Amino acid sequence: MNTTNKVQVNVGSLADMGKRFASAWNQATAGEQIQETHVTFLNVQTMLDTLSPRRLELLRYVRQHGAGNVRELAITLGRDYKNVHHDVSVLESAGLLVRDGRKLAAPWDELQASVSLVAA
DSSP states (O other), rough: OOOOEEEEEOOOOHHHHHHHHHHHEEEEEEEEOOOOEEEEESSSSHHHHHHHHHHHHHHHHHHHHHBBBBHHHHHHHHHOOOOOOHHHHHHHHHTTTEEEETEEOOOOOOHHHHHHHHSS
Protein backbone atom coordinates (compact mmCIF):
# COMPACT_ATOMS: atom_id res chain seq x y z
CA MET A 1 0.00 0.00 0.00
CA ASN A 2 1.41 3.38 -1.05
CA THR A 3 0.51 6.02 1.55
CA THR A 4 1.31 9.68 1.06
CA ASN A 5 1.83 11.71 4.22
CA LYS A 6 -0.28 14.84 3.62
CA VAL A 7 -0.99 17.98 5.54
CA GLN A 8 -4.24 19.78 4.80
CA VAL A 9 -3.78 23.56 4.76
CA ASN A 10 -7.11 25.30 5.24
CA VAL A 11 -8.29 28.87 5.14
CA GLY A 12 -11.36 29.20 7.27
CA SER A 13 -12.82 30.31 10.53
CA LEU A 14 -12.19 29.17 14.07
CA ALA A 15 -15.58 27.44 13.83
CA ASP A 16 -14.33 25.42 10.83
CA MET A 17 -11.23 24.43 12.78
CA GLY A 18 -13.40 23.48 15.76
CA LYS A 19 -15.61 21.27 13.59
CA ARG A 20 -12.56 19.38 12.28
CA PHE A 21 -11.29 18.95 15.83
CA ALA A 22 -14.68 17.71 17.10
CA SER A 23 -14.92 15.26 14.21
CA ALA A 24 -11.45 13.88 14.93
CA TRP A 25 -12.25 13.67 18.64
CA ASN A 26 -15.43 11.71 17.93
CA GLN A 27 -13.55 9.34 15.64
CA ALA A 28 -10.87 8.79 18.27
CA THR A 29 -13.39 8.10 21.03
CA ALA A 30 -15.09 5.59 18.72
CA GLY A 31 -11.75 3.76 18.47
CA GLU A 32 -10.97 4.91 14.92
CA GLN A 33 -7.42 5.85 14.05
CA ILE A 34 -6.98 9.45 12.89
CA GLN A 35 -4.59 9.77 9.96
CA GLU A 36 -4.89 13.41 9.03
CA THR A 37 -3.13 16.63 9.89
CA HIS A 38 -4.60 20.09 9.40
CA VAL A 39 -3.16 23.58 9.55
CA THR A 40 -5.70 26.40 9.50
CA PHE A 41 -5.12 30.02 8.52
CA LEU A 42 -7.82 32.57 9.24
CA ASN A 43 -7.31 34.38 5.93
CA VAL A 44 -5.80 33.80 2.50
CA GLN A 45 -3.16 36.51 2.84
CA THR A 46 -1.67 34.91 5.94
CA MET A 47 -1.53 31.55 4.17
CA LEU A 48 0.14 33.10 1.12
CA ASP A 49 2.63 35.01 3.27
CA THR A 50 3.46 31.88 5.25
CA LEU A 51 3.81 29.70 2.15
CA SER A 52 5.92 32.11 0.10
CA PRO A 53 8.01 30.67 -2.74
CA ARG A 54 11.19 30.87 -0.60
CA ARG A 55 9.52 29.05 2.29
CA LEU A 56 8.12 26.38 -0.02
CA GLU A 57 11.63 25.90 -1.43
CA LEU A 58 12.90 25.54 2.14
CA LEU A 59 10.17 22.99 2.98
CA ARG A 60 10.96 20.96 -0.15
CA TYR A 61 14.66 20.92 0.64
CA VAL A 62 14.14 19.88 4.26
CA ARG A 63 11.61 17.21 3.20
CA GLN A 64 14.09 15.69 0.74
CA HIS A 65 17.35 16.13 2.66
CA GLY A 66 16.60 17.08 6.25
CA ALA A 67 18.69 19.73 7.99
CA GLY A 68 21.05 19.39 10.92
CA ASN A 69 20.44 22.99 11.97
CA VAL A 70 19.40 26.40 10.66
CA ARG A 71 22.95 27.52 9.87
CA GLU A 72 23.58 24.42 7.75
CA LEU A 73 20.28 25.00 5.96
CA ALA A 74 21.12 28.65 5.23
CA ILE A 75 24.53 27.71 3.81
CA THR A 76 23.06 24.91 1.67
CA LEU A 77 20.31 27.16 0.29
CA GLY A 78 22.75 30.04 -0.25
CA ARG A 79 20.60 32.37 1.84
CA ASP A 80 21.19 34.78 4.72
CA TYR A 81 21.10 33.03 8.12
CA LYS A 82 18.77 35.62 9.69
CA ASN A 83 16.20 35.24 6.89
CA VAL A 84 16.31 31.44 7.00
CA HIS A 85 15.99 31.52 10.79
CA HIS A 86 12.89 33.71 10.47
CA ASP A 87 11.40 31.43 7.78
CA VAL A 88 12.05 28.35 9.93
CA SER A 89 10.37 30.05 12.92
CA VAL A 90 7.29 30.93 10.87
CA LEU A 91 6.98 27.45 9.35
CA GLU A 92 7.58 25.79 12.72
CA SER A 93 4.92 27.98 14.37
CA ALA A 94 2.47 26.99 11.63
CA GLY A 95 3.20 23.31 12.27
CA LEU A 96 4.78 22.70 8.87
CA LEU A 97 8.34 22.16 10.13
CA VAL A 98 9.24 19.96 13.08
CA ARG A 99 12.29 20.46 15.25
CA ASP A 100 14.01 17.73 17.23
CA GLY A 101 16.68 19.58 19.17
CA ARG A 102 18.47 21.51 16.43
CA LYS A 103 17.55 19.07 13.66
CA LEU A 104 14.72 20.10 11.30
CA ALA A 105 12.26 17.86 9.47
CA ALA A 106 9.34 18.43 7.11
CA PRO A 107 7.38 15.20 7.51
CA TRP A 108 4.91 15.90 4.70
CA ASP A 109 5.06 14.47 1.19
CA GLU A 110 2.25 16.74 0.07
CA LEU A 111 0.63 19.99 1.10
CA GLN A 112 -3.02 20.35 0.04
CA ALA A 113 -4.61 23.79 0.27
CA SER A 114 -8.30 24.47 0.72
CA VAL A 115 -9.97 27.87 0.83
CA SER A 116 -13.57 28.15 2.04
CA LEU A 117 -15.80 30.41 -0.05
CA VAL A 118 -18.61 30.28 2.48
CA ALA A 119 -18.71 33.20 4.90
CA ALA A 120 -18.32 32.17 8.53
